[in-house]
Amino acid sequence: MNPLLYDVIVVGGGHAGAEASSAAARLGLKTALLTMDRFAIGRMSCNPAIGGVGKGQIVRDIDALGGIMGIISDQAGIQFRMLNSSKGPAVWGPRAQQDMALYSELVRTNLESTVNLDILEGTLNFLEKQGEKWGLKDDQDREFLSKAVIITSGTFLRGLMHTGESQSTGGRVGEKSAEVLSASLFKLNLKLWRLKTGTPSRLEASSIDYSAVEEQPGDSVIYPFSYRSKKPPQNHASCWLTRTTAHTHDILRTGFNRSPLFKGVIQGLGPRYCPSIEDKVNRFPERLSHHLFLEPEGLNSNRIYVNGFSSSLPAEIQEAALRSIPGLEKCNILQIGYAVEYDAIDANQLYSTMECRANPGLYFAGQVNGTSGYEEAAGQGLIAGINAAHKILGRAAYVPGRADSYIGVMLDDLVHMKIDEPYRMFTSRAEYRLFLRYDNAATRLMSKGFEIGLIDRDTFQKFSDSNKKIYSIHKQLSDYLLRKEVANPLLEKTSSKPLEESVRAIGLLKRPGIELEPLLKICEIENNLDWVETLQLQAEELYEGFYKRQSQEIDRQRRMEGLKIPFDFDFLKAEAVSIEARQKLNAARPLNLGEAKGIAGVRPADISALIYYLDKG
Numbered sequence: 001m002n003p004l005l006y007d008v009i010v011v012g013g014g015h016a017g018a019e020a021s022s023a024a025a026r027l028g029l030k031t032a033l034l035t036m037d038r039f040a041i042g043r044m045s046c047n048p049a050i051g052g053v054g055k056g057q058i059v060r061d062i063d064a065l066g067g068i069m070g071i072i073s074d075q076a077g078i079q080f081r082m083l084n085s086s087k088g089p090a091v092w093g094p095r096a097q098q099d100m101a102l103y104s105e106l107v108r109t110n111l112e113s114t115v116n117l118d119i120l121e122g123t124l125n126f127l128e129k130q131g132e133k134w135g136l137k138d139d140q141d142r143e144f145l146s147k148a149v150i151i152t153s154g155t156f157l158r159g160l161m162h163t164g165e166s167q168s169t170g171g172r173v174g175e176k177s178a179e180v181l182s183a184s185l186f187k188l189n190l191k192l193w194r195l196k197t198g199t200p201s202r203l204e205a206s207s208i209d210y211s212a213v214e215e216q217p218g219d220s221v222i223y224p225f226s227y228r229s230k231k232p233p234q235n236h237a238s239c240w241l242t243r244t245t246a247h248t249h250d251i252l253r254t255g256f257n258r259s260p261l262f263k264g265v266i267q268g269l270g271p272r273y274c275p276s277i278e279d280k281v282n283r284f285p286e287r288l289s290h291h292l293f294l295e296p297e298g299l300n301s302n303r304i305y306v307n308g309f310s311s312s313l314p315a316e317i318q319e320a321a322l323r324s325i326p327g328l329e330k331c332n333i334l335q336i337g338y339a340v341e342y343d344a345i346d347a348n349q350l351y352s353t354m355e356c357r358a359n360p361g362l363y364f365a366g367q368v369n370g371t372s373g374y375e376e377a378a379g380q381g382l383i384a385g386i387n388a389a390h391k392i393l394g395r396a397a398y399v400p401g402r403a404d405s406y407i408g409v410m411l412d413d414l415v416h417m418k419i420d421e422p423y424r425m426f427t428s429r430a431e432y433r434l435f436l437r438y439d440n441a442a443t444r445l446m447s448k449g450f451e452i453g454l455i456d457r458d459t460f461q462k463f464s465d466s467n468k469k470i471y472s473i474h475k476q477l478s479d480y481l482l483r484k485e486v487a488n489p490l491l492e493k494t495s496s497k498p499l500e501e502s503v504r505a506i507g508l509l510k511r512p513g514i515e516l517e518p519l520l521k522i523c524e525i526e527n528n529l530d531w532v533e534t535l536q537l538q539a540e541e542l543y544e545g546f547y548k549r550q551s552q553e554i555d556r557q558r559r560m561e562g563l564k565i566p567f568d569f570d571f572l573k574a575e576a577v578s579i580e581a582r583q584k585l586n587a588a589r590p591l592n593l594g595e596a597k598g599i600a601g602v603r604p605a606d607i608s609a610l611i612y613y614l615d616k617g
């Protein structure tokens with residue numbers, strides 16, 4: 001039988017695969033999405049929510065570049081909250097509880113209606129280079145030839161699930177693992193390692209005593225993820241808060257000697273920031289209680305996800321511990337918590353385009369690159385899809401930088417950092433986080449999304465009009481000389497220092513607590529901005545001072561990239577550079593700073609230190 005011919009084959013229909021296949025197909029490439037189960041496309045393996053601090057910004061970045069996660073999350077969202085809203089807007093994180101079944105259905109139907117995209121059910125077993133192309137074979141003995149392949153296998157490569165002493169193969173509960181593909185990757189000399197993640201029990205919603213738990217409704221003001229959402233999303237559901245007790249911890253401790261984690265049966269590295277409940281009890285014995293969030297999996301679902309209670313202890317221990325928690329005394333467990341170990345690749349073997357350095361045309365994205373989380377996976381998938389398409393079309397690679405987006409921070413970290421646990425996004429990873437806000441994603445990235453061809457003309461026009469509106473209000477406030485008699489009553493209300501003389505109205509937005517709406521009112525300027533535009537104008541004024549300094553630093557770093565490094569420069573003597581980076585630099589001997597930045601193991605802090613030595617020299 002002749003092989004099926006494609007430009008791009010994406011393997012795996014999770015969050016990375018959905019973005020990768022959508023992007024490649026919409027850029028005009030003949031694309032196939034080869035995935036085990038069509039009805040598992042876009043499935044949420046763990047928590048029924050999209051976004052959060054750092055992650056919500058990634059979803060906005062994806063949306064501004066023309067990806068699909070944001071718009072689908074708005075449609076399938078059932079409860080919306082802005083996390084960290086008591087802090088500055090730079091660290092706000094939008095999060096939306098999802099109707100999981102609807103989310104998955106919307107992703108599948110979106111891909112099914114994408115032109116140039118074939119969805120094929122099957123498991124990729126074999127992969128090898130055949131001349132300039134990649135030859136693939138699936139479990140039905142179908143053969144494929146493709147110019148580019150994007151592997152997005154999630155937790156499925158040799159997936160092994162654990163609950164107590166019992167183990168079974170599978171990528172996640174109820175789904176088989178991909179047992180054979182790792183062998184092809186080994187053959188390509190790729191470095192693989194074992195990682196681990198875990199998930200909590202799911203409870204029957206009607207078995208919970210809601211009088212004993214605290215309701216957490218959605219926010220009254222909803223911040224959508226997508227610039228392109230036509231209807232504002234709505235809250236349809238609440239979550240609930242409860243806590244473990246000292247008795248819960250005692251019960252959990254009785255299972256420690258049967259824990260696959262503590263007994264060393266699980267070899268894979270797990271995420272420290274997202275520990276299992278047994279890990280939390282073990283590591284923090286002084287804490288007598290841990291918060292748990294009870295989250296509905298959907299509007300028509302009777303399943304509740306117990307956020308914070310991920311576990312791989314024996315089922316009867318998990319069950320007894322859950323029943324010791326207020327509100328859960330009579331809970332009915334529909335699915336017990338488990339951990340899964342899987343093969344991932346060392347992402348240091350990739351370029352920031354997600355293409356494998358040693359295997360041109362082969363890309364990896366998502367959990368298989370050692371990350372954790374739907375949003376991180378989707379961000380990588382989008383970049384891999386764009387770059388696979390660009391390479392085939394003969395266009396320049398597109399890699400967003402650390403100063404442009406959280407996606408850029410993640411790509412740079414993945415290919416440079418030595419990762420010793422599944423990587424997830426935190427705002428602290430972004431040195432330019434005051435720039436990388438939720439509200440200004442379109443300003444940072446949408447012109448790129450339009451240029452690439454994933455943002456349509458109407459959306460781009462809407463964005464340009466919005467910029468004009470923001471500029472006009474900014475100009476009016478900058479021109480407006482505000483008298484102290486008019487301003488001081490407003491300043492008093494927010495306990496801000498009164499004015500002693502007239503000032504330009506715009507300056508007041510730099511004061512914490514001063515909002516745009518009342519300021520415009522006292523200046524008698526008509527407000528035609530929506531809430532995201534309002535937020536953007538306010539945040540930009542609030543951070544203006546930092547913004548200028550950071551812009552200078554970003555410009556300096558960009559100029560420095562061309563800075564030559566002398567042939568005889570002794571990297572090993574540059575003591576302010578980390579030991580790992582010194583060794584890597586010494587081995588690679590880059591000729592300029594741009595090249596030095598591209599070496600795996602060399603971090604932004606090492607580059608800053610190197611600039612110091614070069615300046616001195």
Ligand SMILES: Cc1cc2nc3c(=O)[nH]c(=O)nc-3n(C[C@H](O)[C@H](O)[C@H](O)COP(=O)(O)OP(=O)(O)OC[C@H]3O[C@@H](n4cnc5c(N)ncnc54)[C@H](O)[C@@H]3O)c2cc1C
Nearest residue numbers: 012014015016036045046123124154156178366367373377
């Ligand atoms: C038990 C568990 C717990 C988790 N806990 C958390 C958590 O607490 N926090 C968090 O942020 N994230 C968690 N995750 C991770 C989260 O699910 C992933 O980060 C996210 O789904 C990764 O997306 P992905 O697209 O990379 O892979 P996935 O969503 O896993 O999708 C992979 C897809 O590839 C397909 N596939 C795999 N191999 C092949 C093959 N050879 N041929 C064809 N198709 C193939 C699969 O069928 C699947 O559709 C957890 C995952 C699991 C399974």
